[in-house]
Amino acid sequence: MGFILDGLDTESYDRNYSDRALLGRILAYFRPYRRQMGIVVALIFLDSLTSTGGPILVSKAIDLVVIDASDRLIFLLAGGILLLSGLSWLASYARRLLSARIIGDVVLHVREDVFAATVRHDMSFYDEHSSGKIVSRVTSDTQDFSNVVTLTMDLLSQVLLVVLLTVWIININVWLTLMLIAITPFAVLVALSFRRIAREVTRQARRVTAKINAQIQESISGIVVAKSFRQEPAIYATFAENNRQSYRVGLKRDMIFNSIFPVMGTASGLAMAILLYASGMMTRSSNISPGDWYLFMGAVGFYWWPLINISSFWSQFQDGLSAAERVFALIDAEPKVVQTAAEPVATLEGHIEFRHLRFAYTDKETVLPDFSLEVQPRETVALVGHTGAGKSSIAKLITRFYEFQGGELWVDGRDIRALDLPQYRHHIGLVPQEPFLFSGNVKDNIRYGHSEATDAEICAAAMHIGNGDWVADLADGLDTDVGERGANLSMGQRQLVALARVLLKNPAIFVLDEATASVDPFTEAQIQEGLDTLMRDRTAIVIAHRLSTIKHADRIIVMREGQIIEEGTHEGLMAQGGHYAELYNTYFRHQSLAYIEAVGELTG
Numbered sequence: 012m013g014f015i016l017d018g019l020d021t022e023s024y025d026r027n028y029s030d031r032a033l034l035g036r037i038l039a040y041f042r043p044y045r046r047q048m049g050i051v052v053a054l055i056f057l058d059s060l061t062s063t064g065g066p067i068l069v070s071k072a073i074d075l076v077v078i079d080a081s082d083r084l085i086f087l088l089a090g091g092i093l094l095l096s097g098l099s100w101l102a103s104y105a106r107r108l109l110s111a112r113i114i115g116d117v118v119l120h121v122r123e124d125v126f127a128a129t130v131r132h133d134m135s136f137y138d139e140h141s142s143g144k145i146v147s148r149v150t151s152d153t154q155d156f157s158n159v160v161t162l163t164m165d166l167l168s169q170v171l172l173v174v175l176l177t178v179w180i181i182n183i184n185v186w187l188t189l190m191l192i193a194i195t196p197f198a199v200l201v202a203l204s205f206r207r208i209a210r211e212v213t214r215q216a217r218r219v220t221a222k223i224n225a226q227i228q229e230s231i232s233g234i235v236v237a238k239s240f241r242q243e244p245a246i247y248a249t250f251a252e253n254n255r256q257s258y259r260v261g262l263k264r265d266m267i268f269n270s271i272f273p274v275m276g277t278a279s280g281l282a283m284a285i286l287l288y289a290s291g292m293m294t295r296s297s298n299i300s301p302g303d304w305y306l307f308m309g310a311v312g313f314y315w316w317p318l319i320n321i322s323s324f325w326s327q328f329q330d331g332l333s334a335a336e337r338v339f340a341l342i343d344a345e346p347k348v349v350q351t352a353a354e355p356v357a358t359l360e361g362h363i364e365f366r367h368l369r370f371a372y373t374d375k376e377t378v379l380p381d382f383s384l385e386v387q388p389r390e391t392v393a394l395v396g397h398t399g400a401g402k403s404s405i406a407k408l409i410t411r412f413y414e415f416q417g418g419e420l421w422v423d424g425r426d427i428r429a430l431d432l433p434q435y436r437h438h439i440g441l442v443p444q445e446p447f448l449f450s451g452n453v454k455d456n457i458r459y460g461h462s463e464a465t466d467a468e469i470c471a472a473a474m475h476i477g478n479g480d481w482v483a484d485l486a487d488g489l490d491t492d493v494g495e496r497g498a499n500l501s502m503g504q505r506q507l508v509a510l511a512r513v514l515l516k517n518p519a520i521f522v523l524d525e526a527t528a529s530v531d532p533f534t535e536a537q538i539q540e541g542l543d544t545l546m547r548d549r550t551a552i553v554i555a556h557r558l559s560t561i562k563h564a565d566r567i568i569v570m571r572e573g574q575i576i577e578e579g580t581h582e583g584l585m586a587q588g589g590h591y592a593e594l595y596n597t598y599f600r601h602q603s604l605a606y607i608e609a610v611g612e613l614t615g
Contacts, residue, residue, distance in 0.1 A: 159331030361550030369417035393564035440518030446509035448497030
C-alpha cells in the first residue's frame, strides 16, 4: 500500500528524530512545571481511583441486596455512588483546568523559541525556503504540538485506570484475569503495526498543508501581477491541484486512523465472548458471586475500552510527534552565517576592507570569485555595473546577511565574523531598492529602527528629506496609515519613509541598494537632498542606477562579473572612455536633463 505522494519534498533542514529524542525535548519544556505536574498526576490518580470505585461499589451492592434489600442500605449505596461520581468529576475538571494552563504555557514557550530561531536565520535561509511553509510551522505545528501533551495525560489516566482494575479483578478470579491479560498483547501489536505508516502519513499531511499555505500567501502577495497578466485561472488551477493532493493525503490519513477502532472493536468483541462464557460457567459452579460476576464483566468492557484508547492514542500520538518533529527541525536548523566570537562594537569608524573574498549564493555559480576593495572611513563609494555584476552582493556582505566562502572582510581592522552581530548591525543603515513598511502610520515606521525616539526627533528626521515637502503631501502627515506593506503610499513615498528611518538611526556605515531606481526625477531630487546630509561624515556604499547618486560619490567602482574593472571619479572615468563611459552614454545621460529640471523645481 503506497503512501508516498509526489510533490511533497522535505525542506533541507528537516530531520528525523526518534520517539525517545522527541519525548526528551518535550519533557524539557515541562521541567519548570514539575510541581504543577505533580498535582496533575495526583488528580489523575484520584480521578482513576474514583472511576474504578463506582463499578466496584455496584458489584458489592448486588451481593448485599441479595442478602438484605433494606431501604437504608439502598440509599447508602446510591449516595456512595453519587459521591464517587462527584469526586471523579471534580478531579477530572481540576486536572483538565490545570493541565490546560500548563500546556498553554509550554506552547507559548515553544512558539517563542521557534519564532526566535526563525528570525535569527540569515537571509540565505529565506532565499531557499518558502515563507508560507515557515509560517505553517510557527503557527499550525506548534498548536498541534500541544496535542501530544494532552494525549499523553489522557494516556496516563487510561493506563492508571487499567492498572487499578487489574489489581482489583485479580482478587476476584486469578484465571479469568490471566485470560484477559493474555489477550492484551494483541491490542498492543495492532497499535504498533500502525506506528510507521501513521508517522509517515502525518508528515505528508503537514507538508501538503505547508505547501498550500505557501501557495496561498504567494498568490495573495502577487495578486496584482496575476490580475495584470490574467493569470487568475492559473493560480486557481495550482491551488486546486494542491488542494486535491491535500484531500488524497487527508483521506489516507483518516483511513489509517479510523481503521484502528473497527479492528480493536472486533478484537474486543471476541475477547468479551470468550470471557463471558468462561465467567458464566464459573458462576454456575458458584466459584464467583453474582456481584463479582457483574463486576468482572463490567471490568472487561471498562478494561478493554482504555486498551482501545491506548492503542488508538499511539496513532494520534504519531500525529503530534510529527508536528513536534517539524517544529524542532526548524529550531535546530543550522545557520550559514556563523560568528566566531562576539567582540563588542561600541562605535565604528567605517573602515571596510575586502581581502580576496569569494562569495556564492549556491554551489553552481560564484558571484565574487576574488574580490578586494578598501573603503576609507567617511568615504562615499558608488558601485556601478550591469545586472549580475555583484553590486548588491557586496551590500549584503557588509550587512552580514550572507556568509562568504573564502577570503576576509574586515571592519575597522577587525574580522567581521568576530564581531557581536546585533551590536554591529546597530551601526549599519540600509535602504533597500524595494522598501518594506510595516502596518501602522508613517511615524511608527520611521521610529522602527530607534524605538526610543521622540516625536520631535522623528519629525526632524522627516524634515531632513526633501525639506519635508513630501510630508505635506501625505493625507494625515506623519500620522498617515501606510496600509499593508505600504500600499497606501507611492513607491517614492515609501522610499522617503525608509530613508528617514535610517536617518533617525544615524548609522556609521550607510548602504543604499539602488535606493532611487524606482522613483520619478522629482522624488529622486528630494531623496538626493537628504542623502547629501546623510552621507556627510560617514562611510557610504551606494549601489546606484541614477547619475545623481553616482556624481556625488568620492569614488566610483565599476564592476563586471564580480571583478573591479575600473575605478575613479566621474570626470576621470569619462576621460578614460572605458566601460563606465559606455554605461554613462547608454543608461545615465538621458537622466541628467530630467534630474536637473526636478532640482530646479525643488529649489525654485
